[in-house]
Amino acid sequence: MRIVNKIKIQTASIQVSKALHKKAETKGMTREKLTSKVRHVIQTGRYAGIYRDQQVTGQSFVQDGLNVVLDEPMRKVVKILRVEKKEAEQKQLVPLGEFEQMIGEMKALLKKTAQFEKAISSEISSLDKQISSIYHDMETNSFNASQGYQFAKKLQMLLRKRRIVKGEFQKFTSSRQELQMIEKNVASILQKTADIQAKQNEYVSGWDHSADENFSRETV
Known part of the structure; x- marks a missing residue:
């Protein structure tokens, strides 16, 4: 699975159009080989933005x-082009889909971190209640040296445990704050690159051939 523009692409179930299969067969390529090849490109290749020509518009x-082009729902391969090496090197440098995937992963990690913080905070609260209970018993009850020793040992154990748990809480809090800063910076980069891409798309809108078509040729 791959996430692009907040859409989950189930690469294992991507289909190739019948027309492309027929073209591939005339060149001696089996359906299985073509399907495997394009799925590999979609799963591991660089997301290069929107492709548009007179026949199709896709990702x-x-x-x-x-250059493998998926339809807009990202379920079927509708075009396959051979990209010249020079053009491939000049393609979009910032893969927006990768940034969005990174943000999604960060949000999931932040959610887990917040859950850990909540659980640890509850543990600290429980320890505080136990410590307060011991203080109350020591304040209101009479006790001998042996009982006093037991109070002290139990209190020492709880205080040490609280110190460790509090340290864990601070660790998760610090991590969450750092992750939130990184998420904010990545989101800012994503927005800027998306704005530039939108201008590019607006610039080529209405052309008889897209920029990709000018530097590419159909392979199947």
Whole structure:
């Protein structure tokens, strides 16, 4: 699975259009080989943004000299082009889908961190109640030296445990704060690159051929 523009792509279930399969067969490539190849490009290749020409509009993935275009729902391969090496090197440098995937992973990690913080905070609260109970018993009850020793040992154990748990709480809190800062910075980068990409898309809108088409040729 891969996440691009907040859409989960189930690469294992990606289908290739019948027209592309027929073209591939005329060139001696089996359906299985073609399907395996394009799924690999979609799973591991670089997301290159929106592809548009007179026939199709979709999402483009580039690897190993191939430009594989998925339909807009990202379920079916609708075009496959051979990308010249020079053009492949000049493709979009910032893979927006990768940034979005990174943000998604950070949000999941932040959620887990917050859950740990909540659990540890509850543990600290429980320890505080136990410590307060011992203080109350020591204040209101008479006790001999042996009983006093037992009070002191129990209190020492709880105080030490609280110190360790509090340290863990501070560790998760610090990690969460750092992750939130990174998430904010990545989100800012994503927004800036998305704005630039939107301008690029607006610039080429209405062209007879997309920028990709000018530097690519159909392979199947």
